[in-house]
Amino acid sequence: MTTRIISATKPKRRKKSKFQLKLWPTVRFVFTIGFFILIGTDIWNGSTCVVDIGPVQIACPLGVAQLIAASRKIIPALLVGALVSLGLIFFFGRAFCSWICPGRWIFNRGPVKNSKPWKYRAWVQRVIVGGVVGAAFVCHNPIFCTICPAGVVCRGAIAAGNGGSVLPTIGWYTMLVGAEWATGRSWCRDMCPLGAAFSRISRWNPFLKIRRAEDTCIPCVACQRACPEGLNLSKDHDFSTCTKCLECIVACPRGAVDVELLQIN
Amino acid sequence: MKKQPDSKFSRREFLRIAGGASSVGLLYWLLRPAQASAALLPPGAQDSTIFKAICIRCGKCVAACEQKAINFDEAGFPFMDALQGWCDFSGDCTKACPTAALLPFNPDIAKIGTAVIDTDRCIAWNLTCQLCCGLCIRVCDELQQAIYRDEDGNPHIDPVRCNGCGACVTICPRSAYADGNPQRGKAVSIQSVNSVGL
Structure with missing residues (x-):
C-alpha cells in the first residue's frame, strides 16, 4: 500500500529524462565496432594496450603496471601514457568497460543473479589487481594480457586486417565464457582485473555521474535489473563501479535517471 | 507439497562442473608449453625471456609491418611468420614498438x-x-x-x-x-x- 501512497504524492512521471535515448545500447555498439574497425584497418596504429592519438600515447594502466613488474624496468613514455589514461578515467570513469571493451557484449548480458554488490567488494578488487601484478612479477611475463578481453580482440582485429588468424581470440573468449558459466558470476562485475582496477580509480571521478531525480523516482528495482553492475539508484551511494552504459536511463519506466555533468559533494 | 528428489548432483551442478573442467582444459591447451623449436622473434628483439617479460602485446609491430611478416602466436606474442611475408629489415616494427621489446638494429648485420x-x-x-x-x-x-x-x-x-x-x-x-x-x-x-x- 505504501507504494500507492507514495506514487499518489509524487508528480506524474516525466516523459523523458534529460539524456533519454532508447538507442543508447546501439550507440555504444556502433562505437565499439567502429573502434575495432579503426584498429583493424590500421587507421589507428595501436590497440587498447597502447594507442597513439596525435602526439599523445595512451597506455593501459594495468598493462604498464604488469610490464614494470615483469621486466623490472621503467619505460618513461609508457608511464606517461598510463598517467594519461588515469586522467581519462578521472574524466569518464569506467566508460571504457561499456563503450570500448567488446566483452561487454559477450559477458554479462541481461539481468544477473546475485547482483547485490557484496560487502567486501573493494577489497576483492584490490586483491584481484594485486594478484595480477604479482603474477606478472613472479612469472616475468604480463600474464593477464594473454586473456585480457580487450587486448585479445584488438589482436584479433589486427590479425584479421593483416591476414592472420582470429582463432586464438575465439578460443580465449570461449574460455572466459566457460569460466563465467562455471562460477555463476559475471566476468565484468566480479572477475575482470581491468574492471577492478578501473573501478578502484574511478572513485575520484566526479564527471558524468548518474543520479536519480528525487521528485519522480519511486524506489523500484528496474535500474538494478538493467544494470550489469547491479547498482540501484535509489539504494546505493557509491557509483564508482558505474560503467556509464546508460542502460538505467533506457530501463527506468518513469524517466527518473539524470546524468549530472559535474557532481561535487 | 511435492517432494523434491534429494539428488546431491543436479543437472545444473553437473553442467557447471563440466563447463569448468572444459574451460580449464582449454586454458591448459592454450597455455601448453611452447614447441621445442623456439618461435622466431622480430628483428631487434632480445632473447626470448627478456622479450616475453617486456612485450605488452599491443600488436603495433604487426600492424606496422608493411610486408605482413609478423603474426601473433596463441598467447598474443608477435613472431616472424614467413608464410605470410618476409622481413625487409626496414625497422618499422622497432619504430612502432612502445616498449623496449624491439630495439633499433643495424639492418646490415641483423x-x-x-x-x-x-x-x-x-x-x-x-x-x-x-x-x-x-x-x-x-x-x-x-x-x-x-x-x-x-x-x-x-x-x-x-x-x-x-x-x-x-x-x-x-x-x-x-x-x-x-x-x-x-x-x-x-x-x-x-x-x-x-x-x-x-
Missing part, C-alpha cells in the same frame, strides 16, 4: 635466423634437371645472395650470408599446409639462430 632446406620436399633436389624451380634462388639473389646451386642444380644455403628474412619461404611453391602442419609443408624453413648453433 639476423633473425637461418634458412634450412628440407631436401625431401624441395622440388629442385628431387628432380634431376639442372634448372628446375629455383624460385628461392631468384628471390635471394636480389637480397642476400645466400642461396646457390651446386653442380647438380640443387640449392644450398650459405648460413653466414643468410639473415633469415624468409623471402625464400614465402615464395617456395610447395604447399604450406602439407601434413596439416604449416611449418613443415614448405621445403625451406627459417630456424632460429640458437637451434642451428651459430
